[in-house]
Amino acid sequence: MAILEVPAQDFASWRTAARKLIRQGATPLEVHWLDGTSDAAQGLLAGLEAAPPEDDASKATTTTKVPREFLSLAETVSCFRDPQRWNLLYELLWRLSHGEPHLLDDPADPLVRKLRVMEKAVRRDAHKMHAFVRFREAADGAMVAFHKPDHHIVRREADFFVRRFGAMNWAILTPDECAYWDQKQLRFGPGLPRESAPSEDEVEDLWLTYYGSIFNPARANLTAMTAEMPVKHWSTLPESKLINGLLRTAGDRMYEMIRKQPSSAASFVPSDTTSLKVLQQAACNCQGCELYEHATQTVFGEGLRKARLMLVGEQPGDQEDQQGAPFVGPAGKVLNEALEAAGIDRADAYVTNAVKHFRFEERGKRRIHKKPDGRHISACKPWLEAEIALIKPKVIVCLGATAAQSLVGRDVRIMQDRGKWMDSLHAPNLMVTVHPSALLRLPPGMSYEEEFTKFVRDLRLATEEVNAPLSNA
């Protein structure tokens, strides 16, 4: 049995030769395919060039019928970087045309399986090319990439980039072959080394910033990453240089995230008490945030254990801090007057603050009130919640934005939303209004009397609700 040595350079040349061999009845054992990229094949090909080109069309009538699926499989597998592919394809073609026309429908056949695996590898490589090509802007404005595919896929995949980047000039360089697009025509040229592509691009720095910022150190998982972004591709991916650093610091950053978890009053709140007194005493020792460090004492709420109306302010002021009771300073005076005008006996209500320690700045000898930050409000919220849970007020009035932020949970606009009933989980009825201290610092042009009347009106609304019969109860 003579062995035929046949060169195949690409899919078209293999197909032409294979057709002829099948017609001649050459069995797979009699044919030895030489890969077009190997030396032996190059020699053979050179010899062939002198021969007259075969007239394929004239023999079309005797063309072997193969399923279309075979052609697409063979076309893909022909890109696979292994000289064996031509032999395997020929073997499959032979079996398809010799009694096993439905062979491709049996994915469990060893030969079919093998070729399918190769097909899949090429597809995957193509997919990785779509994903991992990284263009850099060259001096002339063209976008140039250097990429290293596993298989011979540049020609096969160039069209993808034309469809996507048709309106820009680009080049994709690979060690095997390069593709060039000038918005009109696609050309191919011999392979080029990495140095032929631009070595930097300004936008790349922003890309690196982005890449570093979206990594969640709490989820580090290198195995999953390298499964999808194999290390062999890293050399052409600019972001890969960040990977080791990100991983090295992931543990620390994760720890940092947990450390930054702000402390909270939660661990100081006794969970099983029904006594306001016990609660208040526990609050004296609270270190839930740093505010306890500089203030004189904890200023807890005051009032009736069974109060149906609860008033929540912001935080104790200078006077409150020294006396240890809420609303005893200038703002407290305004509040008392307004309550009286609204017909409310303060002794029937419960009065407290969203934050229980005085926050201030020292200016000379004076301690100037400083608004608490979000973290103070949330750190202190467990106390307020515990007070609410014990008292179960029917109506809560938030005095000012801080109390509203704590209990309403969104940016309430006091001036817009004052005097309206809001949906809340904390009490059946919840309303926001101004903080009495706002009346002491009215901007020019606003009259105290007018604002005071409005404040009283809001409070009256609240007390009406307190006294209203329970609906459906």
Next chain:
Amino acid sequence: MELDRKLAILADAAKYDASCASSGSYRKRADGGIGNTEGMGICHSYTPDGRCVSLLKLLLTNYCIYDCSYCVNRISSDTPRARFTPEEVVNLTLNFYKRNYIEGLFLSSGVIQTPDYTMEQLISVARQLRETHKFGGYIHLKAVPAASPELYRQAGLWADRLSANIELPVDQELRTLAPAKRHTEIEGAMIQIKGGILEAKDKTNREGKSPHFAPAGQSTQMIVGATPAPDATVLQKASQLYKKHKLRRVYYSAFSPIPHADPGLPIEKPPMIREHRLYQADWLIRFYGFDVNEITPTTAPDLPLDKDPKLAWALRHREFFPIDVNKAPRAALLRIPGIGVRNVDRMLKSRRFRALRLEDLARLRVSIAKARYFITTADHNPDAFQIDTVKLPQRFQPEAQQLSLFTAVTGEL
């Protein structure tokens, strides 16, 4: 503020959204424009957490008037804040796209001023990309709950995908952790979006063509592990959303400790395996014909962490096995542990040519180690006789703890 710094802040703040899909949309490149979509999503990179980078995922701003305690951007958090102009986002998107870093943009935002105002800002970015720059890449916009229906309509015209996040499986829990949010409002947005999608489909059917409307559909995200809701509740909510609003995907996001977190929330490492199991269960429900109650019955409302939900079901229902791989119908094959949808289809094909033996299954990439106890094949399979032994569950070593998110996402079981 420097663009670089803004990018760092607003990308960092966006990373808690799990969705990064860019598939399901077909959009030809416009003449003279850049970008197209061809149905298949592309992951352009992977971060060291194994997550795919497909879209430029950003917040327009992380200022927010709300106070959702699971969110780093809530008003009470002291995180650094920044805000992009719509033009900055447009340019970043185009520059990244031209370098083939991304498939497109996923833009979300904290709520500033009002939901309507915020939604308008997001729409303006998408409109500029499409109209001014003829950008054909993928655009995913966040649908801010409680915005006007008209704005969701506009968003759908420019975006490939819209998503309103349901956040938590139980409305009551949501109201506790996110006082300003309601399931009704969030699902209200979903209903509007569904309406737009159906209308566009209907128009295509009648007139052969209609303007694009969120061709890649809508998705949502649920945070798991921030509240005590069991997996049964999570999956029930998910399947209800799939049915009611025709969602393409529900994403499960393991609650991750966030800097400046609300002190009331758990601060352990996020429950990654639980998240992975939820994705597997989600696939069983959507593609394998399982019902939520089969996967998480009242006697076991949480998915076991040490085995996949299908194996767990099979061990609870051994009366169903062994299954003859050469005779059983598709629905039964789908219930065999270790055999995925693609395996089943290959087996059905191959079955016409040969009586399947164990080695054939191995060649079809079936996970024999799992499947062998549940099947009979053309050759003798001694393991099938173990189906009723008490020791069977011990045959299955708990899986390695390193999980690839990819397997979860493709869901082959």
